């Protein structure tokens with residue numbers, strides 16, 4: 001039924017104000033484009049401008065509409081193309097100018113992604129936004145490496161932590177991490193791998209606990225190096241791995257021997 005009542009009177013401010021834009025904070029998943037959500041794809045197609053991180057793969061960027069302006073805002077360990085404050089300010093500026101702004105982040109925007117800070121700024125400026133969850137790297141990389149993060153015979157809990165160093169230290173609660181029947185997934189931990197393995201052993205996990213590093217999980221260049229807390233640092237060093245990588249610690253890693261199903265394009 002069509003609505004036929006009198007038109008609502010417009011206020012003077014509503015008439016004068018430029019149409020406000022909005023921001024879509026979208027998780028792009030771990031790299032494989034088929035792992036984008038349908039909502040992510042819909043909003044990607046609607047965007048006027050895209051601010052994207054270094055983790056967004058070329059295959060995902062290729063799905064953006066040609067007319068959309070692309071702005072690389074970076075963020076690797078030593079390469080911050082744009083500081084967080086500048087990113088926040090740019091989101092506000094473009095939305096206030098009436099644009100539909102896509103903020104595209106690797107994995108899930110709320111998992112070690114500073115997405116919370118970005119929408120707090122938008123909220124403070126009264127800007128409309130939407131958050132689209134993505135498959136976080138831990139879930140994508142574990143699935144494609146054939147490592148179930150929980151398994152009733154091996155692990156009843158799983159924790160996600162960030163392993164980057166500050167002043168030569170990794171500030172983690174090692175006692176809480178070194179619990180039996182628990183899987184640990186470490187983001188941003190490759191440089192700290194020897195330290196992480198050493199601390200977990202010192203805090204009580206057996207040297208023989210399974211451990212793996214997954215590089216570029218879910219992508220055609222995925223590599224997986226497995227071992228134990230005792231052997232993994234040397235094996236990873238020999239494999240000459242590079243970011244992005246995830247470390248998985250726990251006896252679920254051993255299941256990969258039977259459950260490995262994914263052959264990356266480059267190894268076919």
Ligand SMILES: C[S@@+](CC[C@H](N)C(=O)[O-])C[C@H]1O[C@@H](n2cnc3c(N)ncnc32)[C@H](O)[C@@H]1O
Pocket residue numbers: 030031055105106107108109110111112113135136137138141186187188189214215216217218219243244245246
């Ligand atoms: C700043 S965090 C962002 C995490 C992201 N928001 C998520 O939910 O996956 C970046 C880290 O995620 C991990 N990572 C992201 N994509 C990955 C991938 N495809 N394979 C392995 N690790 C990945 C790496 O540890 C990388 O250093």
